[in-house]
Amino acid sequence: MVNDPFKALSHPIRRGIVERLAGGPASVGEVTRDFGVSKPAISKHLKVLEETGVITRVVEGRTHRIALKPEVLDEAAEWMERQRAIWERMFDVVDEYLKEKR
Amino acid sequence: MVNDPFKALSHPIRRGIVERLAGGPASVGEVTRDFGVSKPAISKHLKVLEETGVITRVVEGRTHRIALKPEVLDEAAEWMERQRAIWERMFDVVDEYLKEKR
DNA sequence: CGGATCATTAACCATTTGGTTAACAGTAGC
DNA sequence: GCTACTGTTAACCAAATGGTTAATGATCCG
Numbered sequence: 001m002v003n004d005p006f007k008a009l010s011h012p013i014r015r016g017i018v019e020r021l022a023g024g025p026a027s028v029g030e031v032t033r034d035f036g037v038s039k040p041a042i043s044k045h046l047k048v049l050e051e052t053g054v055i056t057r058v059v060e061g062r063t064h065r066i067a068l069k070p071e072v073l074d075e076a077a078e079w080m081e082r083q084r085a086i087w088e089r090m091f092d093v094v095d096e097y098l099k100e101k102r
Numbered sequence: 103m104v105n106d107p108f109k110a111l112s113h114p115i116r117r118g119i120v121e122r123l124a125g126g127p128a129s130v131g132e133v134t135r136d137f138g139v140s141k142p143a144i145s146k147h148l149k150v151l152e153e154t155g156v157i158t159r160v161v162e163g164r165t166h167r168i169a170l171k172p173e174v175l176d177e178a179a180e181w182m183e184r185q186r187a188i189w190e191r192m193f194d195v196v197d198e199y200l201k202e203k204r
Numbered sequence: 205c206g207g208a209t210c211a212t213t214a215a216c217c218a219t220t221t222g223g224t225t226a227a228c229a230g231t232a233g234c
Numbered sequence: 235g236c237t238a239c240t241g242t243t244a245a246c247c248a249a250a251t252g253g254t255t256a257a258t259g260a261t262c263c264g
Contacts, residue, residue, distance in 0.1 A: 010112035011222080015181075022188040028241060041223055043242060062231045062240045070186040077182035079117075084172040084179070086124040113252080130211060143253055145212060164210045164261045 005076040008052035013037065014045050018068060021055060025067040107178040110154035115139065116147050120170060123157060127169040 009015055013035055020026060020034055032042045046066060049055045053072045058065045111117055115137050122128060122136055134144045148168060151157045155174045160167045 004112075004114075006108060006117065007112045009108045009182075010106075012106075013222090015108065018185055022185045029239095037222085038224065039241070040225085040243080044222075047242090059241095064241070068185070073182045073186055077179045077186070080111075080175045080179035080182075083120055083124045083170070084175055115252090131209095139252090140254065141211070142213080142255085146252075149212090164259095166211070 003052055005052055005054065005072045008048055008054055009073075009076070011045065013042075014049055017042075017045060017049060018054065018073070021066060021068040025065050027063045027065060029063075031066065105154055107154055107156065107174045110150055110156055111175075111178070113147065115144075116151055119144075119147060119151060120156065120175070123168060123170040127167050129165045129167060131165075133168065 009018070016035060017031055020031060028039065028042060028046065031046070032039045035042065046055065046057075050057055054069060056067050056069050058067070111120070118137060119133055122133060130141065130144060130148065133148070134141045137144065148157065148159075152159055156171060158169050158171050160169070
């Protein structure tokens with residue numbers, strides 16, 4: 001299991017899948033067509049994204065409908081924003097420090 | 103070289119370093135004390151963060167002053183927000199679809 | 205100079221990652 | 235039932251990742 005959104009998004013193909021799904025749900029085969037790798041490779045990437053909670057899967061007969069579930073992305077984005085915000089308050093002090101050393 | 107903010111943040115220690123630096127600059131030794139790994143390990147993590155542009159380094163004699171440079175984090179957060187926003191517009195349609203299949 | 209200190213680099217190792225092809229499982233349709 | 239189709243699992247492999255200890259570089263200070 002993965003369960004780490006940053007790790008899940010650390011591979012360009014997985015980010016590509018997210019972008020693809022932001023345009024609407026798709027089957028595994030449809031997703032595969034957009035990238036230059038085999039279907040098993042995509043299947044593994046989808047598994048990582050699913051375990052992390054970035055996507056959902058509804059099985060319909062023999063096809064799987066994959067859809068984005070962006071709540072986890074939100075959490076990760078909030079983490080980044082939080083770091084930036086804390087830093088922002090610190091900025092003037094450090095800027096002063098760097099100028100002083102120049 | 104790395105140059106991929108998501109990859110740079112895919113390791114918990116590197117995120118820990120960012121959190122540490124959000125509280126103000128620090129030396130390599132100071133950062134090392136906060137995590138249960140050796141100094142060479144931290145040195146490598148810092149190299150990754152520096153190549154990605156998440157931190158800066160000012161050498162002062164024999165100590166290095168490491169500081170956060172959050173612009174890159176902003177870009178990554180914006181990517182996430184963008185995916186969420188596109189999805190948001192799509193949400194009603196897909197929600198309807200899922201209900202219909204239930 | 206010589207020793208102590210701060211940090212990086214080198215060499216090495218185990219594990220994880222990301223890909224492949226081939227085999228398997230389930231469903232659809234004739 | 236048989237065949238085609240969609241997707242996952244198995245087995246394997248090369249490369250990348252993340253850690254270690256030991257060696258090296260560079261600076262400070264007595």
